[in-house]
Amino acid sequence: MKFIVSSSALLKQLSAINGVVTTNPVVPILENFLFEIKDSELTITASDLQTSMMTQIHVEAKEDGNIAVPARILIETLKNLPEQPVTFSIDHDTYAVEISSDNGRYRLAGENATDFPKIPTVSNATSVDMSTEVLSSAIANTIFATSSDELRPAMTGVYINLSPTNTTFVATDGHRLIRYRRVDVASSNGASLIIPRKALNLLKSTLPSENVPVSVEFNQSNAYFKFGNIKMICRLIDERFPDYENVIPVDNPNKMTIDRAELLGSLRRIAIYANKTTHQVRLKLTGSELMISAEDLDFSNEANERLSCDHEGEDIEIGFNAKFLVEMLNNLSCKEVSLKFSAPNRAGLILPVEQDPNEDILMLVMPVMLNNYV
Amino acid sequence: MEAKEQETPKIRKIIHVDMDAFYASVEQLDHPEWRGKPLVVGGNEARGVVAAASYEARKFGIHSAMSSALAAKKCPNLIFAKPRFERYKEISLQIREIFYEYTDLVEPLSLDEAFLDVTENKAGLKSAIFIAKQIREKIKEKTGLNASAGVSYNKFLAKTASDLNKPNGQAVILPEDAEAFLEKLPIGKFFGIGKVTAEKMQNLGIHTGKDLKEYSLQFLTKKFGKSGLHYFNIVRGIHLSEVQPHRVRKSLSAENTFEKDLITLEEMKANLHPIFEEVIRRIEKSGIKGRTVTLKIKYADFTLQTRSKTLEQYPDAETIWEVGLELLQQEEIPKPVRLLGLGLSNLNITEEQVHFGEQLKIPFEGK
Numbered sequence: 001m002k003f004i005v006s007s008s009a010l011l012k013q014l015s016a017i018n019g020v021v022t023t024n025p026v027v028p029i030l031e032n033f034l035f036e037i038k039d040s041e042l043t044i045t046a047s048d049l050q051t052s053m054m055t056q057i058h059v060e061a062k063e064d065g066n067i068a069v070p071a072r073i074l075i076e077t078l079k080n081l082p083e084q085p086v087t088f089s090i091d092h093d094t095y096a097v098e099i100s101s102d103n104g105r106y107r108l109a110g111e112n113a114t115d116f117p118k119i120p121t122v123s124n125a126t127s128v129d130m131s132t133e134v135l136s137s138a139i140a141n142t143i144f145a146t147s148s149d150e151l152r153p154a155m156t157g158v159y160i161n162l163s164p165t166n167t168t169f170v171a172t173d174g175h176r177l178i179r180y181r182r183v184d185v186a187s188s189n190g191a192s193l194i195i196p197r198k199a200l201n202l203l204k205s206t207l208p209s210e211n212v213p214v215s216v217e218f219n220q221s222n223a224y225f226k227f228g229n230i231k232m233i234c235r236l237i238d239e240r241f242p243d244y245e246n247v248i249p250v251d252n253p254n255k256m257t258i259d260r261a262e263l264l265g266s267l268r269r270i271a272i273y274a275n276k277t278t279h280q281v282r283l284k285l286t287g288s289e290l291m292i293s294a295e296d297l298d299f300s301n302e303a304n305e306r307l308s309c310d311h312e313g314e315d316i317e318i319g320f321n322a323k324f325l326v327e328m329l330n331n332l333s334c335k336e337v338s339l340k341f342s343a344p345n346r347a348g349l350i351l352p353v354e355q356d357p358n359e360d361i362l363m364l365v366m367p368v369m370l371n372n373y374v
Numbered sequence: 375m376e377a378k379e380q381e382t383p384k385i386r387k388i389i390h391v392d393m394d395a396f397y398a399s400v401e402q403l404d405h406p407e408w409r410g411k412p413l414v415v416g417g418n419e420a421r422g423v424v425a426a427a428s429y430e431a432r433k434f435g436i437h438s439a440m441s442s443a444l445a446a447k448k449c450p451n452l453i454f455a456k457p458r459f460e461r462y463k464e465i466s467l468q469i470r471e472i473f474y475e476y477t478d479l480v481e482p483l484s485l486d487e488a489f490l491d492v493t494e495n496k497a498g499l500k501s502a503i504f505i506a507k508q509i510r511e512k513i514k515e516k517t518g519l520n521a522s523a524g525v526s527y528n529k530f531l532a533k534t535a536s537d538l539n540k541p542n543g544q545a546v547i548l549p550e551d552a553e554a555f556l557e558k559l560p561i562g563k564f565f566g567i568g569k570v571t572a573e574k575m576q577n578l579g580i581h582t583g584k585d586l587k588e589y590s591l592q593f594l595t596k597k598f599g600k601s602g603l604h605y606f607n608i609v610r611g612i613h614l615s616e617v618q619p620h621r622v623r624k625s626l627s628a629e630n631t632f633e634k635d636l637i638t639l640e641e642m643k644a645n646l647h648p649i650f651e652e653v654i655r656r657i658e659k660s661g662i663k664g665r666t667v668t669l670k671i672k673y674a675d676f677t678l679q680t681r682s683k684t685l686e687q688y689p690d691a692e693t694i695w696e697v698g699l700e701l702l703q704q705e706e707i708p709k710p711v712r713l714l715g716l717g718l719s720n721l722n723i724t725e726e727q728v729h730f731g732e733q734l735k736i737p738f739e740g741k
Contacts, residue, residue: 026592026595050595050600172736176736278732366735
């Protein structure tokens, strides 16, 4: 089998799906890209068994055929070649792959394409359409709050709940929770699924910056994303997601509204002085003044700042992990945020004051117990 | 290839201590008339549930989580004791004190069980088996209750071992025996394999560790996703979770090393005062009180001396300063002093307050 393709066009496609390839896969053949040519269309597949990505590119080929090509060497080669048409010649007896360019010839050992694991197809699928813009912002708003605790698999992904009126994306690590809701995406049949973090990270880096439609199909075990000429299929996390609606406090007598950038800046400075294991900062609301302070008794470090804010409710003092607050505030883009509390041992909420009418963002964070910094 | 030598991880010595029928035994301890009789802790109202069952009650097939109504049916003379969690907690703290005599690496799982990492221990003992035996004896002596213990090189194996010779016994799983032991273990007994997964495995023909071991990592990750790696490891005796202590602060203190050694008592008093002020500052910030005042003196020749006094009541700032001075003057200071420290122990923090400074978890139901 032989085919000719532009080196940079091929590199672009390979780079889009290369993130799936792991350095130490469960089966060695997964260090390869699967090349399949049919009617001059080259389909390239990368997989780690959990997640697979596919892309297509037109090539000049006289015959159909398949081969598995080592991913790392191929990408390195293409990266370092000046843009030009390159010829791939494959010996089907030895699986040797030879690449010829104006610069010279490169031989690498391919593998039998039939050894490459079969990529599942999604049958009996439910489907929903959204745009890359919606999907990217849903991922960006939630993925940072997922857990890496493999003993709680449900929390290692983002939960998506489709309903006839909206779509909700939820992530939690047990200490904080993000609920990102879109009213411009909906599905007449309600359904819910948990997508693993790795797949979402791959999507995040592959989704094009221009706004194109994404079609999402899923069944009990897999989800399938399609945009442009790229497809991704991932195994879903087959677990029950924690009942998140019940833990969102509704009664919050304390409500504070404050400039997001000011609060963020202050927290970043104060966090430097916080205890290195708890990252605890103390928020003390007195009237319309917010005092943020932290101390690390072991090193006699301490810092405090005062900010003014709008505040309704009783005076309150509550502790939080500064890293969580910084990360959450950093993920919002609004000018002002409101923070709602009820008690120093109850969940606090962070909500953007103004937001896109299609979006609804709610961030929940559990406090770090106060009173004593030991 | 990297030329760097690979460090072999040190084999840990982990003990899992598990109290035998804890709540029920406490009730029998406090009510001698109930000893040797079938007893459960839990309400006997219509919808009550058994929280714990004594060994005598277990003979009737009664176990925890069973409905009280069913338990009463199984054993007509069954004694129902109302749970007294305050009391269980009190005894649990006494037991925990014994653990802390050996190591600070104590991870309580509940009131009646805990993991201890005794790889390095305060008693300087080499044998974890011996430590486990001592701990069980001390628990019996101090509380009158029986405990079982398991000893091994990781948490999962230690916990599995504590079940082997229960009640009032202990067992060890040595590294060289672990594989053979795990091969025989029923699949549902593995750490992290719950009911649902166990069922799924049994449908695949996996009933014991040996069956599980025959499957490749590839197969397990394909079938069970990321957890596949955990199952693959655990059947090979690999479980890297560390003992995670919630440290309880035992003392609060401040100290200072001086640029020039102190010779006169006046110099020492003058230099002790800022240290005292720092202690007070920390007390005020933390809300901690302590009944024992300790003065630490390090001499120019680096020998160390501590002098302490325990008071009837938690002292106020003024008293702490007075006691500090008293300790400084109670004996002659024979040599130049390079460091002074002042501290409080016998603190007023109880288990409840250990949670201060702790990151709270989202109270998901059923978690």
